[in-house]
Amino acid sequence: MGKKLFPFYFLLFTYSLAQTHFTIPQNVWRISLQQKIARGNWKGHDGKNGWKDFTYQLNGTDFTVTQEWKRSKTTQTFLIEYGFTDRSTFVLNIPKLNKYEQTHSWSISSDSLITPMDDLLNQYYPKLKSNSGLGNVTMGMNVLILGNPAWRGGKNKYSLYGGIDATFPFGERLKKYYPKDVDDNGIPNQFKQLPISNGLTQWRGRVFGELYRKMWGRLINVNWSIGLSSSSRDIINPPYSFLWIQETGIDSISKVIGNAVLFEQGGQVLGAIQGQMELWPQRMFFSVGMDWMASGRDKYFSGSADWNSWMVSRKNYDTKKTRTTQFIKLNFLNVDPFKQFGPVPFELELGLRWYVPFLTYHTFGYTSSWIRISSYFQAW
Numbered sequence: 523m524g525k526k527l528f529p530f531y532f533l534l535f536t537y538s539l540a541q542t543h544f545t546i547p548q549n550v551w552r553i554s555l556q557q558k559i560a561r562g563n564w565k566g567h568d569g570k571n572g573w574k575d576f577t578y579q580l581n582g583t584d585f586t587v588t589q590e591w592k593r594s595k596t597t598q599t600f601l602i603e604y605g606f607t608d609r610s611t612f613v614l615n616i617p618k619l620n621k622y623e624q625t626h627s628w629s630i631s632s633d634s635l636i637t638p639m640d641d642l643l644n645q646y647y648p649k650l651k652s653n654s655g656l657g658n659v660t661m662g663m664n665v666l667i668l669g670n671p672a673w674r675g676g677k678n679k680y681s682l683y684g685g686i687d688a689t690f691p692f693g694e695r696l697k698k699y700y701p702k703d704v705d706d707n708g709i710p711n712q713f714k715q716l717p718i719s720n721g722l723t724q725w726r727g728r729v730f731g732e733l734y735r736k737m738w739g740r741l742i743n744v745n746w747s748i749g750l751s752s753s754s755r756d757i758i759n760p761p762y763s764f765l766w767i768q769e770t771g772i773d774s775i776s777k778v779i780g781n782a783v784l785f786e787q788g789g790q791v792l793g794a795i796q797g798q799m800e801l802w803p804q805r806m807f808f809s810v811g812m813d814w815m816a817s818g819r820d821k822y823f824s825g826s827a828d829w830n831s832w833m834v835s836r837k838n839y840d841t842k843k844t845r846t847t848q849f850i851k852l853n854f855l856n857v858d859p860f861k862q863f864g865p866v867p868f869e870l871e872l873g874l875r876w877y878v879p880f881l882t883y884h885t886f887g888y889t890s891s892w893i894r895i896s897s898y899f900q901a902w
Contacts, residue, residue, distance in 0.1 A: 523675055544664050544683050544730065545611040545671055546603060546898075554601040554896040562877065562888035564591040567838045569880035574838050578639070582794040584668040585639045587765075589628045589647075596621040597657070609666040611811050613687065617657035624651045624716050642770055645709055646763055651716035655694055658719050664725075669731070673700055682731040684699020685749075689726070693719030698759045699776055710772060712762070720760045722787055726751040730794075743798040745811075750790075753787040760824060766832035780825040788818035788841060814881070817843045839884065846881035847888075850874050857898065 546552055549655050563571040572590035579585070604613040630636040657686040662685060669681035697703075703711050730747035760783045764770045767778065796811030820841040822830040834841055850873065857867040871894040877887030 544681070544685075545609060545666050546547055546605040548605045548607045550605045551899045551901065552601075552603040552896055553899070554599075554603075554894055556597075556599040556601065556892055556894040558597045558890055559600065560597070560888045560890035561594045562592070562886045564593075565877075565882045565885060565887045567840065567883060568875045569883055576765070576837055576839075579768065580639055580642070580770070581781070583632060583634045583638075583879050585630055585636065586630045587630050587639070587643070589626065589876075590772065591886075592625045592627075593888075594621070594623050594676035595619060601678035611664045613615050613660070613662045613664060615660040617659075617840065619654050619657055619693075619718060622653045622716060622718065624642075626651075627651060635691060642764060646713055648709070648714050651714060652693060653716040653718055655718060657693045657717075658689045658724075659692045660687050660689045671732075679735055680731065680733050683729070685726075685728040685730065687726050689724040690770045691719040691723060693717070695719050695721040696759045699762060699772070701773060704752050710762075712759075720785070722753040722756050724751055724753045724787070726792075728792075739803065740800040741803075741807075742800070743796075745794075745796045745798065747792070747794040747813075749792040751790040751792065753789075755784060755786040755821075758785045758827075761874065766829055766836075783825075786821040788820050788843075790815055790817045804861065806854055807851075807853040807855070809853070810849070811851075812846065812848050812878075814846040815844070817841075841884065843885040844881065844883045845885050845887070846878040847875050847877060867898050870894070871896070894895070 564573070568574075574588045576587050576589075577584055594606045596619070598618045598620055600616045600618075602616075604612045606612055611889050626647050628643055628647075630639050630643075630756050632639070653794060664683055667682045670679075671681050685895060692717075694717055697712045697715050699710055699712045701710075705711060705714070725833055726749055728747055728749035730745070730749075732743050732745045734741060734743045736742075740895065759781075760779050762775050762779065763771055764772075764775060764902040768773060769775055769778075792813070792815050794813035796809055798807050798809040800806070801808050819834050822833045823832055852872045854870040856862055856864070857869065859867075871892075873892045873894070874890070875892075879887075
C-alpha cells in the first residue's frame with residue numbers, strides 16, 4: 523500500500539492535549555517552524571556586563587581595559603519529528619541565522635595617552651561584526667522508558683524518557699589567518715568575522731519525564747530534564763590576539779601559536795523544570811519554567827603553553843560558564859477534529875525567555891522571544 527499524508531487525528535482518542543509531546547505516535551510526523559529574536563550582553567565573573575579591569579603593558583606604559591560585547595540574533599528553525607514507534611521519536615533540528623550581529627566596546631584608563639592602545643584594539647577587535655547562514659544541525663532520538671505519555675493517558679500518570687542527540691558543526695567556522703587576506707585598511711579578514719560555529723561535534727544524553735493530573739477540570743503537567751553533554755576534540759583555526767603577550771605584530775603572534783590548534787570544549791551539565799496548566803480545555807496551555815547550564819573549562823593545545831592557559835582563564839575571565847534562564851509560554855491548540863477550524867491541524871506557541879541576573883557568568887545572558895507553529899500528519 524502506498525503512503526499518503528493525512529491530517530493527524532490521534533488526539534481524538536486521548537483525554538489530554540498536552541503540548542509537551544516528548545514522543546509522538548508511530549508513523550506520525552510533527553513539522554514545526556519557529557522564528558526567534560534574541561539580544562544579550564556578555565556577563566563577566568561578577569554577573570555584570572563585560573570583562574573588567576584587565577591590565578596590559580604597552581611600550582612600558584600600563585593600560586587598564588574593560589571590554590563589553592553585545593549580540594543580537596534572528597533565527598528561523600525548522601524542526602522535524604517522526605514517530606518510529608509509539609515509544610520512540612526521531613528529532614531533526616535545522617536552524618538558520620537570518621541576522622547575527624555583535625558590537626564590541628571598551629574603555630581604557632592610563633596615566634598616559636590612550637591612543638596607542640585604542641588603535642591596537644580597533645585593529646584586532648572591529649567594533650561591529652555580522653554574519654548569517656545555516657547554524658549547527660541537531661539530530662537525535664527520544665525513547666519512552668516507563669509510564670505513559672500524556673497524549674496516550676492510562677493508569678500511570680507519569681512518563682520517563684531517555685534521549686540522545688548529536689549537534690553537527692554545519693555553521694560557518696572561524697576562517698584561517700592568511701597574511702595577504704586583508705581589507706583595504708590592512709586589517710586581516712579573520713578579525714572581522716563573526717563565526718557561527720566553533721567547529722566541534724557535540725554529543726548529549728538526557729533523562730527526562732513528566733507528571734500529569736486532571737485538577738479542577740484542567741490538565742496540569744510538570745516536566746523535568748537532566749542532561750550531560752560532551753564535545754569532540756578537533757583542530758580549529760585559532761583566534762589571534764595581542765593581549766596575552768608583549769608582542770603586537772600579528773605575523774609574530776601567529777608563528778608563536780601556530781596556524782591550527784587542537785581544541786576541546788568543556789563538558790556541560792544541563793537541567794530544566796517546567797509547569798504547565800490547561801487554561802481553556804483542549805485549546806490553550808500556559809507554561810512557566812527554568813533551565814540552567816554549567817560547563818567545565820575548555821582546553822587548547824597549541825605551540826604556546828602561555829596562550830593555552832590565557833585562552834582558558836585569566837583575570838576576571840574564565841571558560842567555566844554558568845547560565846540560568848526563566849521562561850513563559852502560551853500554547854494555542856487546534857488539533858481536535860470536532861473543534862478544529864480550517865483544514866489543517868496546528869499548534870501555535872508564543873514564548874519569552876530571559877537570563878537570571880547573578881546566576882549567569884562568563885557567557886552571554888540573552889533575552890529572547892519566539893513564535894512557533896506546528897502541524898501534524900500521519901503516514902499510513
